[in-house]
Amino acid sequence: MTATQTVGDYDPFxxxxxxxPMPYYRRLRDHDPVHYLQKWDAYALSRFADIWHVLEINDGTFVASEGTLxxxxxxxxxxxxxxxxxxLHPMPFHANFDAPVYDEVRRCTAAPFRPKAVGTLAERIRALANERLDELLPLGRFxxxxxxxxxAAASVVCQLLGLPTELAADVLATVNAGSLAQPGQGVEVAQARPGYLDYLTPVVAHRRAATDTGALPIVDNLLAYRLPDGSALSDTEAAVQLLGVFIGGTETVPKIVAHGLWELSRHPAQLAAVCADLEANVPVAREEMIRFCAPAQWFARTLRRPFTLHDTTMRPGQRIISLLASASRDEREYPEADSFIWDRPIPRLLAFGRGQHFCLGAHLARLEITILVTEWLRRVDHFAIDEAAxxxxxxxxxxxxNSLPVEVC
Incomplete structure (x- = not known):
């Protein structure tokens, strides 16, 4: 932000x-924590405590009828x-609905992401990490x-969704391409970007026709689900409900892991401290990596009831934009918030959201980050990020x- 730019210049697009966005977030936090965006008839919330409070409200005041993004x-x-x-038909991504539809469809997709189920994936994730390292480390640069x-993350997503893991690279490229946006536009996760359903709809169609006894709970539950009017989901509608897993499970973890390892490499004393006891220290550093490196910037809600915050009353139909990335840098919650401190106490975290829309894959993400960072530090003694590239x-x-070229030796 230049000297002539102000809080009023903030616009997510x-x-x-x-x-x-970081300089804008700081200005918003310090000078206008409930910032009105006239163009969008929306209020941008930038402070941790405000967002924490708003997202815990689950009484119908805030809904995602227009999408979370x-x-x-x-x-x-x-x-x-x-x-x-x-x-109800054609049914968009279930996050657009309030209870009971949202809650019921979320339960259909939740089984593989509960802590016990996630724990069974640990050895598979560790094997994937080491398979990647076996292939990559001899290259010296990648x-x-x-x-x-x-x-690695895309391979896990393929496994959970019943896709061949050989498609992991294609899935990763498709999701990365779908998340790019031109200035003035946004990315609407409630709508399938080009190519997404080309992977997901055939999976649903196959499961509907399957005669084998193998189970794919995340799809099978959707096929068994009935909407409040008694109707079932079509193949395409069921596939749309898998978008959160397909996108979020593929894109977020790799960026946190790569950026987090870069931050450790930029702070040799912190890197040495983490490496002194990987089993004990990586889970601690992981939380700071999530706080400092999580790429998601904001999610939106639309008001159905009046709501007042900092003497500003918002009316039904207006929107709030919860700037999660700003909250993660709020010094009111985290002293020296713009610094990476591997063992920072983090009693509260908003990177995975909060309340009704708390990230379904948070347990899996934490496990993947822990294993990917641990296996990297266990096998790589010296590495350097090519910052210019x-x-x-x-x-x-x-x-x-999206890209962090690294050299290992």
Whole structure:
């Protein structure tokens, strides 16, 4: 942000904000924590405590009827009052619904992400990490985000969704391409970007026709689900409900792992401290990596009831934009928030959201990050990021290091 730019210049789709939102977040936190965006008829919330409070409210005051990440074309339509849930058919991503539809469909997809089920994946994830390292380390130079964590995370997603793991690289490339956005636009996760359903709809169709006894709970539960009107989901509608797993499970973890390892390499004393006891210290460092490196910037809700915050009353139909990435850098919650401190106490964290829409894959993400970082530090004594070649494309949402070339020796 230049000297002439102000809080009023903040817009999540502005090219300067998409290139580097952090200076804008600081100005918002310090000077206008409930910032009105007239163009979008929305309020940007930037402080940790405010967002923590708002996201815990689950009484129908805030809903995601317009999507949790509405594009600019959606926000440009100002509402005259409360926005109802969308029609049941064709059914969009279930996060757009309030209870009971949201809760019921989420339960259909939740089984593989509960702690006990996630724990059974540990050895598979460890094997994937070491398979990647066996292939990559002899090369001496490769992309830490895409080639290491990216392929490993995408392989796990393929396994959970019943896709051949040989498709991991293609899935990763498809998700990365779908998350890019041009200035003035956004990424609407409630709508399938080109190519997503080409993977997911055939999986659902196969399970519907399957005569084998093998189970794929995340799909089987969706096929068995009945909406409040008694109707079932079509193949495409069931596939759309898998988008959160397909996108979130593929994209976020690799960026946190690569960026987190980069931060450790930039702080040799911290790196040495973590390496002194990997089993004990990596889970601690993981939480700081999530706080400091998580790429998701914001999620939105639409009001169905009036709500007042900091003497500002928001009316039904208006939106709030919860700036999670700003909350993670709020010094009111985290002293020296712009510094990476591997053993920072983190009693509260918002990177996975909070409340009704808390990230379904949080347990899996933590396990993947722990294993990928541990196996890397166990096998790699010296590494250096080529900062000049690193790439962090402008984005209104997933503002993360898509490419971090690394050299190992």
């Amino acid at each position: 502005d090219p300067a904000v998409m290139a580097d 509405p594009a600019a074309t959606v926000l440009a339509r100002h509402n005259d009052g409360p926005v109802p849930d969308p029609p 992309d830490l985000t895409q080639d290491y964590g990216g392929i 690193a790439s962090r494309p402008p984005s209104s949402f997933q503002w993360g290091w």
